[in-house]
Amino acid sequence: MMEWLAMGGYGGYVWGAYGVAVIAIGAECIALVRRRRRAFARARAEAEVNHGD
Amino acid sequence: MRWLYRYASPATFYPVAGALAPWFFVAAALLGAAGLYIGLIAAPTDFQQGDAYRIIYIHVPAAWMSMFIYVVMAAYGVLFLSLNTRLSAMMMSALAPTGAMFTFLALWTGALWGRPTWGAYWVWDARLTSELILLFLYLGFMALQAAIEDPRRADRAAALLAIVGVVNVPIIYFSVQWWNTLHQGASVSLTASPKMARIMLTGMLIMSLAAWLYAIGASLLRVRAIILEREAGAEWLQGHVDGKAR
Amino acid sequence: MEIRARHRRFAWIAAGIVALGVAAALVLNAFRSNLVFFYTPSQVFAEEAPKNRSFRIGGLVEPGSLARASGSVEVRFRVTDNARTVPVIYHGILPDLFKEGKGVVAQGALGADGIFVASQVLAKHDENYMPPEAEEALRKAGHPVKPREEFVDKARASVQK
Numbered sequence: 001m002m003e004w005l006a007m008g009g010y011g012g013y014v015w016g017a018y019g020v021a022v023i024a025i026g027a028e029c030i031a032l033v034r035r036r037r038r039a040f041a042r043a044r045a046e047a048e049v050n051h052g053d
Numbered sequence: 054m055r056w057l058y059r060y061a062s063p064a065t066f067y068p069v070a071g072a073l074a075p076w077f078f079v080a081a082a083l084l085g086a087a088g089l090y091i092g093l094i095a096a097p098t099d100f101q102q103g104d105a106y107r108i109i110y111i112h113v114p115a116a117w118m119s120m121f122i123y124v125v126m127a128a129y130g131v132l133f134l135s136l137n138t139r140l141s142a143m144m145m146s147a148l149a150p151t152g153a154m155f156t157f158l159a160l161w162t163g164a165l166w167g168r169p170t171w172g173a174y175w176v177w178d179a180r181l182t183s184e185l186i187l188l189f190l191y192l193g194f195m196a197l198q199a200a201i202e203d204p205r206r207a208d209r210a211a212a213l214l215a216i217v218g219v220v221n222v223p224i225i226y227f228s229v230q231w232w233n234t235l236h237q238g239a240s241v242s243l244t245a246s247p248k249m250a251r252i253m254l255t256g257m258l259i260m261s262l263a264a265w266l267y268a269i270g271a272s273l274l275r276v277r278a279i280i281l282e283r284e285a286g287a288e289w290l291q292g293h294v295d296g297k298a299r
Numbered sequence: 300m301e302i303r304a305r306h307r308r309f310a311w312i313a314a315g316i317v318a319l320g321v322a323a324a325l326v327l328n329a330f331r332s333n334l335v336f337f338y339t340p341s342q343v344f345a346e347e348a349p350k351n352r353s354f355r356i357g358g359l360v361e362p363g364s365l366a367r368a369s370g371s372v373e374v375r376f377r378v379t380d381n382a383r384t385v386p387v388i389y390h391g392i393l394p395d396l397f398k399e400g401k402g403v404v405a406q407g408a409l410g411a412d413g414i415f416v417a418s419q420v421l422a423k424h425d426e427n428y429m430p431p432e433a434e435e436a437l438r439k440a441g442h443p444v445k446p447r448e449e450f451v452d453k454a455r456a457s458v459q460k
Contacts, residue, residue, distance in 0.1 A: 004094075007104040013169050017108045017162040018093075021115070025267070028154050032274050039281035044294040046286040097430035100444075101396060106428055171421045172394030178336040182325055189322035196315035200308055233336045233357060235404055240426040250429040 061138040063280045064289040070273040077270030084263035091256035099253075108166040109253075113241075114261040116159035118268055119187060120222045122152035126194075127219040130212030140276075142208035143283070145215060146198060147276035151268050153191035160184060171235055179228035180236035183221055190218040204283060337404045340383035348409070356385060356415055357404040357423065365399050378403060378415070385409075389417040396422035 007014040092110035099106035126148045133141035163181070164174040175181065194214050201207035229238045240248045247254050284290055337357030338348040348354050356378055364377035372391055376399075377384045387405055397403060402423030407416050427444050434444055 007107065008098060010103060010105040010169050013105055013165045014107050017111055017165045020161050021111045021158055024154050024158055028151065028271060031150075032271060032278070036274065036278040036281070039278045039285075040294060043281045043285040043290055047291055047294050050286055097432075099428050100431040100434035101398075101401075101424060102428075103395075105395075109428070170394070170396050170424050172397075173419070173421055176336070176421065177328075182328075186322045186325050189318045189325070193315055193318035193322060196311050196318055200311035200315050202308060233338075235336060235421055235423055237424055237426040240428060248425075248427045250433055253428050 061136075061140045063140055063143065063284055064287075066140055067277060067280050067290075067293065070277050074270050074273040074277075077266045077273065081263045081266035081270060084259055084266065088256055088260035088263050091252065092260060096252050096256050097250070102170055105166065105169045106253075108162050110256055110260045112159060112162040112166055113257055114264040115155045115162060116184070117261055118264045119152060119156035119159050119184070120225055121265075122148050122155065122268060123187060123190070123215070123222055124219060126152060127215045130215040133208060133212050134216075139283075142212065143276050143279045144272065145208070145212060147272040147279055148268075149191055149194050149198075150275065151271045153188065153195070155264070155268070156184065156188040156191055160188065176235050178234040178236055179232045180225065180234045183225040183228055186221055187218075187225060190214070190221060194218070339380040340378055340385045341380050343385055343409065344383045353406060353408045353418070355404050355406045356387070357402070358385075360397070360399045360401060360403050362399045376403075378405065385415050386413070387415045387417050387420075389420050391420065393420055394422040396424050398422075401425075 005011055005015075088110060092107055096107075098104050126145050129141045129145035129148070132138060133145060160181075163184075167176070168174045194211050197214055198207045198211040201210055228234060229236050241254065241257075249257070281290070281294075337355035339358050340356065342348055343356060348356070358378040358380045361377040361379040361384060364375075366375045367373070368375075373388065374390075374393060375386065375388050377386050379385075387407075389405065389407075397420065402425065404421045404423050405415065405417035406419040406421075409415050425444075429444070437444055
């Protein structure tokens with residue numbers, strides 16, 4: 001396990017690359033969900049104004 | 054031609070995108086897990102680079118996607134300018150952030166790969182410089198679109214930028230052949246047999262497929278948000294925004 | 300509200316101009332000097348390399364040419380494109396992938412004595428990836444993995460034209 005994490009002495013580079021990839025993709029997904037939530041709330045508010053019942 | 058216009062309407066595409074997106078994410082996650090297993094565990098170490106070469110399993114898919122997404126974006130730009138379909142402009146905008154993310158990843162992982170192998174995080178060779186220009190093209194595209202208030206005009210300006218900027222993509226791809234670069238040539242190409250061991254190649258292709266499916270899923274979700282943003286108040290949206298926000 | 304929206308729009312325009320400006324500057328800079336990332340020994344002998352300023356020399360590390368001075372980090376080796384050869388002297392740590400017979404790019408200046416004094420040495424690895432056992436098997440079978448010499452041949456061809 002430790003040997004695997006060390007990546008033959010290149011651990012810092014390899015995990016630095018994989019770690020930032022996970023963070024970047026995660027950040028994009030979070031941003032996506034938040035943007036969609038905001039847009040949905042706005043669209044619903046507008047729909048209620050237009051066809052208020 | 055009529056079917057094209059039918060599917061090119063946001064009202065038709067909104068539910069289709071919503072139904073498709075989760076499947077792309079599931080497939081991307083499964084393939085990504087398989088690719089990571091091959092890349093980090095199953096594949097052997099490399100004869101000259103040791104384990105540092107394992108960065109290839111993110112670097113190459115990210116670099117391929119960064120170029121491919123830009124070309125697709127420019128294609129939507131052409132569609133929008135020629136057919137004036139609103140959905141094309143929305144798809145174009147939906148792709149840009151994902152493309153920028155992959156471009157950043159290609160540069161970042163490349164730097165972390167360059168240091169242990171070449172001896173430098175960054176050099177100003179043609180391949181690296183043109184990929185950096187690609188990042189600025191994506192950022193410029195997004196900034197330009199956000200800067201112009203009238204969405205119609207914003208789309209037209211952004212589409213023009215995307216189309217003009219597409220000349221940079223072949224420059225990136227062929228830079229290692231056209232000029233002396235520190236960056237090595239392509240290991241995988243359409244014209245020559247791959248210069249990689251079978252299992253390494255398999256892992257890299259699986260990761261690339263995963264990245265591709267992820268990009269489709271992410272852009273479908275984003276285009277839904279863009280449709281909501283732009284069509285808010287439209288009659289057809291009524292049925293979609295009733296009930297709970299998901 | 301109105302003013303804030305206008306401010307935000309101005310910020311986006313500024314960001315766009317900065318991004319495009321940086322892209323344009325990079326393109327111009329690349330076309331001016333950086334497209335020629337390195338010169339091969341043949342180009343140096345053909346006097347194509349810039350005089351009076353530092354440039355990069357690229358080629359293969361000539362097998363058997365690497366010599367380390369004892370008790371210091373000074374290394375000497377020769378860079379070859381299989382036609383011409385330039386001796387290089389360097390004080391510093393070599394990258395992991397620096398090897399005889401493999402690609403190298405060194406930044407520095409050519410001294411009057413014809414020796415290239417390097418301030419930075421980069422390893423140029425090739426595009427072959429395989430496990431060590433496979434490489435050994437190929438070597439034993441008499442088909443060793445060739446380092447990428449095309450880049451050297453290509454540059455040399457452009458000199459001869």
